Amino acid sequence: MNTVVKEVAGMAFEPKTIALSKIYLDPENPRHEALPDEQAIIHYLISQEQVRKLAKDIAEAGSISPLEPIAVVKHHKVKSGYTVVEGNRRICSLKLLSDPDKAGSENDRRYFSGLSKGMEKGINRVQAIVFESREAAIRWFSLRHRGEQDGVGTKRWDASQIARFNLRTNSRDPNLQALLLIEYAKSQKLLRPDEINQLNITTLTRFLSTPIFRHHIGLANRNDIKINVPDEEFNRALTRFLSDSIDPGSDVHSRTSAADRKAYASQLVKDGVAALSHVRAAHTPGESASIENPAQEQATATSSVPNSKAETAEAAQQAASNPTRDQPHPDRRxxxxxxxxxxxxxxxxxxxxxxxxxxxxxxxxxxxxxxxxxxxxxxxxxxxxxxxxxxxxxxxxxxxxxxxxxxxxxxxxxxxxxxxxxxxxxxxxxxxxxxxxxxxxxxxxxxxxxxxxxxxxxxxxxxxxxxxxx
Incomplete structure (x- = not known):
């Protein structure tokens, strides 16, 4: 890797590939009080900073995150050595994967040894940014660890943004159904844009976790926004629910118990806004349900039942002659x-x-x-x-x-x-x-x-x- 010294506001830093053996853990890392030696640092990071989980993730990926370079400064004593100023946990994990005997207990040694054996290739060199001094690095790693302040630094995603990311990457997320409902309400203009922006996704998720509540607004499951009621009933119940969730005086808030959420569902029934005309066929709102009339479905189901021994025998003969014939849906009985x-x-x-x-x-x-x-x-x-x-x-x-x-x-x-x-x-x-x-x-x-x-x-x-x- 060609190294290029860069100057930013008078502070020099240099990207460089460094042997893991030449990088030392930082005894003055803000994660802990000053520690006397590397063994003490490793023990602390294993016991208090979830290094086991991090090492497992690195072993499975075969790499540390390429989006987050390690930051180092030259070691104050060891010639050609470096001290970590950003990435202590990652370097600790790499050291344990490279040499499991560095772990203090026998149980930990077995754990990291098992991870190491499962890796296709060991990681002996890392890409790092070499700063001229610890002070020169402070500006940059403080942006990561102190969080977003007035738009500066790493701004964490909120629950809605995490759910949106998980939706786009097909990842499971407990807030996914709530996000889909918000997006649906936005597309159907069930609320004004300023009201949509006030919706709290975690509050919505809390209510959606209750089956009785989902039943009363017409949702068919916990995974998506398939409904088993007519669209107009669903829209009516959903609009009321979303409106209540931004009303400080309503019963929809983040501190509800299961009993509170069931009571709210019952109140929707009393107020005449709950979705009650449930049908068997679930559909996405905006698409026609395959059956909108329960009575029609029952009549259809009844007419398909053989009415005589002759019809029963004929049906059995047809099924035997056509073994691939679709079997009746188990719900249609x-x-x-x-x-x-x-x-x-x-x-x-x-x-x-x-x-x-x-x-x-x-x-x-x-x-x-x-x-x-x-x-x-x-x-x-x-x-x-x-x-x-x-x-x-x-x-x-x-x-x-x-x-x-x-x-x-x-x-x-x-x-x-x-x-x-x-x-x-x-x-x-x-x-x-x-x-x-x-x-x-x-x-x-x-x-x-x-x-x-x-x-x-x-x-x-x-x-x-x-x-x-x-």
Whole structure:
């Protein structure tokens, strides 16, 4: 690399490629009190400054960031040596990857040795900026570490900017849905530009994390802005929500609890602005939903059901002759328990609950089907735990945790237990959390048939096991 000495406001600095072995850690780095030697610095940076994580990232990338050069000054004693004045953590990480024995403990030595062995090529030389003195470097590295001041220095992205970056790079971000809603509101002119600028993305995200709230404004999931209500209902509910979020006197703010957010969703219903005409087919607002009328969908679903043994036989023959024929969507059915599911249940009460669940039309009687399903879920879990000598907890979520733990000891795989563990640990805000299920049953909202269908389908293998056991 050709080195060129540059003068900026009378201060000289020189870009240069330097051997790692000639660079020494800074004992006077602002991250810590003055330390006596390099070993003490390494110990401190490992224990207090997350050098393990940084070294792992460098090992995986095969490089330190090319956007952030190391800054050094000539060592005050070692001939041809340099002291780091910017990049102490990065140089420490490189030293540990190059020589894991520099780590103090045996556990740390094994960790950095493992990272080092996983690298395709070691990093023995780094690009650095050589300053003539520590004072000459202060102006520049203070811009990075003291943050943005009056437009000078590195200005951190806010939550909206981070979410926008993640959207453009296809990275996961908890604020992504909120950003998409803001962009949608801007494009549809639901609020004035000055109001859009006042929206707090983290406050919006807090509300969007609550399934009942999402249900009442018409969002079909937590990942995007697909909706399952007519556009006008969604726009009405979204406009109210966004407007409330910039009103200091409203119930939409950053300090709400899950109960507060559910109460706000209920208030939208009382005020007549909630989205209530849920349909099965999710769509992006601005595009026509494939089915806008639930009654029309039910009629279509009913007309497709064979009405006689002859029609049933004909349908079966056609399916057998055309094995690649698309199967009906699992959400487009009327019963929670599919006809292929069987269970031999000894407990009389549970058997009665199960039969009613299997017989009920969940499209016409969705709330009732959801209530019976919850009863089957809790009763079967309770009886199963008792059959294994476990005293069931009084709360359903805790019972489900007990069940997952017991089934794990019986050989159920992590994959088989994934959904059960998810709902058991979802707290109050998970889509399929017991608390959300209870909210539907106690009249806090009206579930869609698809909700209970999917809940059953995800739990089917676990329920088959527990029902046949009790």
């Amino acid at each position: 009327r019963k929670v328990v599919q006809s292929s599911f069987t269970a031999k249940i000894n407990d009389k009460i549970l058997r009665r609950l199960y039969r009613e669940l299997k017989d009920i039309d969940a499209v016409d009687f969705t709330v009732a089907a959801t209530a019976i399903f919850r009863s089957v879920l809790e009763k079967s879990t309770t009886l199963y735990l008792l059959s294994t000598g476990i005293k069931p907890d009084s709360k359903l979520d805790e019972k489900l945790k007990q069940l997952a733990k017991q089934l794990s000891t019986e050989g159920k795989t992590d994959r088989e237990l994934k959904f059960l563990r998810t709902i058991a640990s979802a707290g109050r805000d998970g889509d399929y959390a017991p608390d959300t299920l209870g909210h539907y049953i106690h009249g806090g909202a009206i579930p869609t048939p698809a909700y209970v269908f999917r809940y059953w389908d995800n739990m089917e293998s676990i329920l088959r096991h527990t029902l046949n056991r009790v």
